[in-house]
Amino acid sequence: MYNIKGKEKIFVYTGPDGSGRKTISKMVATAFDMETVLSYTTRSPRHYETDGEDYHFVTEESFKQMQAQEAFLESVEIDGIHYGIREQDIVEAFQNHDYVYLTLNPEGTEKLKTMYGDGVVRIFIYANRDTVIRRQKERQDSEEVIARHLSHYDEIMNYKNSCEHAFENFDSPQVAYQVSELIETFLDRDLTVTDY
Ligand SMILES: Nc1nc2c(ncn2[C@@H]2O[C@H](COP(=O)(O)OP(=O)(O)O)[C@@H](O)[C@H]2O)c(=O)[nH]1
Numbered sequence: 001m002y003n004i005k006g007k008e009k010i011f012v013y014t015g016p017d018g019s020g021r022k023t024i025s026k027m028v029a030t031a032f033d034m035e036t037v038l039s040y041t042t043r044s045p046r047h048y049e050t051d052g053e054d055y056h057f058v059t060e061e062s063f064k065q066m067q068a069q070e071a072f073l074e075s076v077e078i079d080g081i082h083y084g085i086r087e088q089d090i091v092e093a094f095q096n097h098d099y100v101y102l103t104l105n106p107e108g109t110e111k112l113k114t115m116y117g118d119g120v121v122r123i124f125i126y127a128n129r130d131t132v133i134r135r136q137k138e139r140q141d142s143e144e145v146i147a148r149h150l151s152h153y154d155e156i157m158n159y160k161n162s163c164e165h166a167f168e169n170f171d172s173p174q175v176a177y178q179v180s181e182l183i184e185t186f187l188d189r190d191l192t193v194t195d196y
């Protein structure tokens with residue numbers, strides 16, 4: 001297991017699918033020196049996804065091989081699909097950045113929290129059921145994918161109160177601003193005032 005050092009933090013975005021976790025996390029990351037680590041998954045890419053940009057899409061066989069080599073820091077199976085974060089990717093991300101962010105389901109989030117304690121900050125992003133349905137329809141997820149995601153909605157919402165921070169995502173620029181303010185509080189800035 002990778003040992004988190006000094007100022008290093010893992011910000012984990014969790015919450016219901018379609019609530020806007022990835023959208024918010026990307027908006028926030030533009031303002032800070034933080035990097036994400038893509039998961040490996042055995043599911044096929046959706047029409048709006050690209051290998052190496054959204055996920056590393058791999059076969060069942062390669063995933064199993066990676067598991068056998070204990071390559072994953074954390075991995076889960078959701079509805080028969082495997083997802084995992086490769087430990088070496090985390091090691092490399094921390095070589096150049098103090099902050100790494102991930103988008104995980106509550107099970108994976110909880111595993112990382114147990115491993116790293118204060119090194120992990122959980123940011124729960126949510127929206128009501130109708131809104132997540134509408135957003136998934138807008139990004140043209142299939143009825144089957146939407147139904148699968150909705151079957152987890154209530155259970156995922158139950159995780160909200162366990163997280164350090166929770167934001168309802170109506171207006172993404174506003175939420176991104178609020179999350180950025182939160183991340184600011186972790187920055188170890190030199191607060192000397194300079195007159196120009
Ligand atoms: N624990 C864990 N969860 C993951 C990982 N990669 C993705 N997830 C989460 O797994 C859930 C299911 O993902 P999926 O249905 O493919 O929807 P997606 O969020 O649009 O990719 C989502 O909540 C993802 O954020 C991972 O490596 N580990």
Ligand SMILES: Nc1ncnc2c1ncn2[C@@H]1O[C@H](COP(=O)(O)OP(=O)(O)O)[C@@H](O)[C@H]1O
Pocket residue numbers: 016017018019020021022023024103135136138139169170171172173
């Ligand atoms: N505040 C918002 N208002 C309207 N649409 C949004 C908002 N936040 C995200 N979206 C859109 O909703 C969809 C789901 O967002 P995404 O970030 O992919 O969710 P998640 O990562 O939680 O599954 C995307 O098409 C995204 O552009």
